[in-house]
Amino acid sequence: MKRFGDGIQSEKMLKWFFTLLILLILLIVSIFITVGMGAVAIPSECILSMVLEKGREAIASGSLDPFFHDLTPDEKIFFHIRLPRVIFGALVGMALAVAGGVMQGVFKNPMADPFILGISTGAAVGAIIGMTVLTSIGLYMRPLMAFLGAILTIFVVYNLARVGGKVAIDTLLLAGIAFGYFLYSVEWLLLIVFTDSPHEILSWLIGYLGNASWMDVEYTTAPVLLGVFLIFLFARDLNAMLLGDETAHYIGIGVESVRKILLALASLITAITVAFGGIIGFVGLIMPHMTRLIVGPDHRILLPASALFGAIFVIWTDTLARTVLAPAEVPVGVITPLFGAPLFIYLLVTRRRG
Secondary structure (H helix, E strand, O other): OOOHHHHHHHHHHHHHHHHHHHHHHHHHHHHHHHOOOOOOOOOHHHHHHHHHHHHHHHHHHOOOHHHOOOOOHHHHHHHHHHHHHHHHHHHHHHHHHHHHHHHHHHOOOOOOOOOOOOHHHHHHHHHHHHHHOOHHHOOOHHHHHHHHHHHHHHHHHHHHHEEOOEEOHHHHHHHHHHHHHHHHHHHHHHHHHHOOOOHHHHHHHOOOOOOOOHHHHHHHHHHHHHHHHHHHOOHHHHHHHOOOHHHHHHOOOOHHHHHHHHHHHHHHHHHHHHHHHOOOOOHHHHHHHHHHHHHOOOHHHHHHHHHHHHHHHHHHHHHHHHHOOOOOOOOHHHHHHHHHHHHHHHHHHHHHHO
């Protein structure tokens, strides 16, 4: 005989499935719409015809050459500028939203975020070192140094806020903001000392996706998807940690080990996006918080839903960035704080009243 609890669980899983399916459809539709938007508009019917025609040519030739040769201006814009930019933006949004969800779960605070805790800035400092001081070693040095910078930052901030074996959340946020300002100064010193024209790197640093290429997509796809997948495996552990460290430890979870692994994975996917896309703030704050209001606090649905919401959010904010003042463009890193900063202030005021 089927138990009542099994029916509730099945209903919940079905609800989660349809939620993720709807978000996935919204993501695909968002990609299809936004690739046609910009200083040069490309109608939807033209996009479909270009994709179908080049797809048939690629299948007939058995290679991807049709996507790179004998292209019309619209085809060049679509295949080599818009499409990689939108896909890269989706990867960035996915990574930052999941990283924010992890940090909010680990620290049990909806105001935790890679940008606010200084991790994004630490990754940027590492990436700048890889781009300037260690540039002769190779392109892989940039994401590697970004990861080391992110890990070092979370280590410093976490230990500054840790008192008597416990982390004071308010102190954690203040430590992250203060250390982030320190790293911001380090960024500028590195740019001034090691580059002839620091303004060339500034467009990247403040979160500009206009230079995104298929190479950026290639370098970020595997580590971001792998990191996000590994984080998903710890969803149940995060749920248990929400009940308190003692309760989680009692049911067999190595709280400190899980916390370190999750922070390392969150730092990794944050560093990868910063290394190639610059600092895009507040995505990790907005998306998990808004998603939690819709699907609840269970990380088994919260994390994948946040990933899809984050991808959709960055795609549309970057589209807004390139269209609001067309043909000029605004870095997406300037647009996202317009949404994130008011939410952070609201959460801070609400927390103080509580």
